[in-house]
Amino acid sequence: MTAIIAGLLAGALSSWGVGGGALLVLYLTMFSSVPQSAAQGINLLYFLPVAAGALLRYIRRGLIEFPVLWPAALSGLLTAGAAAYLSRFAGDTLLRPAFGGLLIVMGVRELWVSFRQNEKNEGDEPPRTV
Amino acid sequence: MSIRQKAMLAGGLAGFVNGFLGAGAGLFLVPIYAAWLKLPRRRALATSVATVAPLCALSAAFYYARGQLPMQTAWPYLLGGLCGGLAGGALFERIPVKWLSRALAAFMIYGGLHMLGLIKRGS
Numbered sequence: 707m708t709a710i711i712a713g714l715l716a717g718a719l720s721s722w723g724v725g726g727g728a729l730l731v732l733y734l735t736m737f738s739s740v741p742q743s744a745a746q747g748i749n750l751l752y753f754l755p756v757a758a759g760a761l762l763r764y765i766r767r768g769l770i771e772f773p774v775l776w777p778a779a780l781s782g783l784l785t786a787g788a789a790a791y792l793s794r795f796a797g798d799t800l801l802r803p804a805f806g807g808l809l810i811v812m813g814v815r816e817l818w819v820s821f822r823q824n825e826k827n828e829g830d831e832p833p834r835t836v
Numbered sequence: 837m838s839i840r841q842k843a844m845l846a847g848g849l850a851g852f853v854n855g856f857l858g859a860g861a862g863l864f865l866v867p868i869y870a871a872w873l874k875l876p877r878r879r880a881l882a883t884s885v886a887t888v889a890p891l892c893a894l895s896a897a898f899y900y901a902r903g904q905l906p907m908q909t910a911w912p913y914l915l916g917g918l919c920g921g922l923a924g925g926a927l928f929e930r931i932p933v934k935w936l937s938r939a940l941a942a943f944m945i946y947g948g949l950h951m952l953g954l955i956k957r958g959s
Contacts, residue, residue: 717920759921778847789855806951
């Protein structure tokens with residue numbers, strides 16, 4: 707039962723695209739004693755029902771930018787497959803800190819942008835219909 | 837550079853992150869969609885969810901093939917996730933963009949610190 711509730715809460719955050727997957731991996735490894743690799747595997751599969759639940763609505767509300775989605779998803783599938791295959795041979799000792807540093811810089815910038823938005827009170831738009 | 841080329845580069849980076857690290861692709865994708873492809877932030881968030889879903893499906897298949905996806909542990913989370921996705925989707929347009937952006941920023945900084953090894957998860 708606690709697993710369903712944890713899945714529900716992390717799912718709501720994940721469905722907003724803000725990164726709730728990190729919470730689920732944290733919960734699995736800390737409170738459910740699932741190994742890190744299995745927690746990552748569960749988290750990947752877990753995103754599918756989360757996205758299915760939310761995307762039904764996003765598509766109806768016209769929130770998806772399809773001219774961006776198709777090319778991004780297509781090239782993403784190619785690189786994801788290649789990277790998942792290569793990750794068996796190459797360690798991630800160099801990649802992990804590189805991505806980590808990049809994320810921190812982007813995260814700080816993201817915070818800065820959101821506080822500027824607060825002043826100007828913009829950054830949203832009325833939903834379009836498909 | 838056309839929108840399609842930019843989208844392919846952004847998606848390619850997301851796929852690379854997703855395949856190599858197993859998570860965090862959306863954290864890179866939303867700011868790129870917003871700043872480089874000039875999507876309004878709410879569209880950037882929703883479109884990133886749609887982009888990351890197929891990548892997760894592919895990566896999950898790799899994890900499953902390697903025996904790193906214990907279905908017996910996973911299913912209650914999947915059930916909760918479906919309910920969370922439906923609830924989150926219904927609430928999405930009521931959350932102010934600035935709070936979504938701040939939550940995203942917090943997860944990015946957390947994820948970054950974790951990748952640098954400055955935060956340890958339980959093992």
